[in-house]
Amino acid sequence: MEINYLTVVATMINFIILVLIVTKFLFKPVNNVITVRENEISDRIQKSEDDEKKAELLRVQREKELKDAKSEGKGIVEEFKHKAEKVSEDIIGDAKSEADQLMERAKKETEREKQKAEEEIKAQAIELAIMLSSKALETTIDEAQHRRLIEDFIAKVGI
Secondary structure, X not given: OOOOHHHHHHHHHHHHHHHHHHHXXXXXXXXXXXXXXXXXXXXXXXXXXXXXXHHHHHHHHHHHHHHHHHHHHHHHHHHHHHHHHHHHHHHHHHHHHHHHHHHHHHHHHHHHHHHXXXXXXXXXXXXXXXXXXXXXXXXXXXXXXXXXXXXXXXXXXXX
């Protein structure tokens, strides 16, 4: 077997030309596509990480806002509770004041009625005493008649 150096050199030249053609027309475009794809994937990953950080910040912010809103709501509820208690106390105080005034008026009215009744009793007692005296002066009264008149007087006075 003989080696034909000319064929070997021609084959090597053909191989080098083929590698250059494949490199220029195949490897470079494929490498470019791969590089562009890597960049796109890298950008998407970076964007995804940024979005994840933003989402986490928003979540923390929303949680803080929710806590603040709950605290504010509790504050408002407490404030209205205190206001309601104050209004309730005012209403109760007004009612007690009005009840006291009514009691005072009732006591005064009772006192007036009592005084009026006492005056009427005194007037009747005086009238009865006058009647008793006039009867006593008209006739001579023995002791039994005198007792009967006193008993009648006591019965009329209600003592």
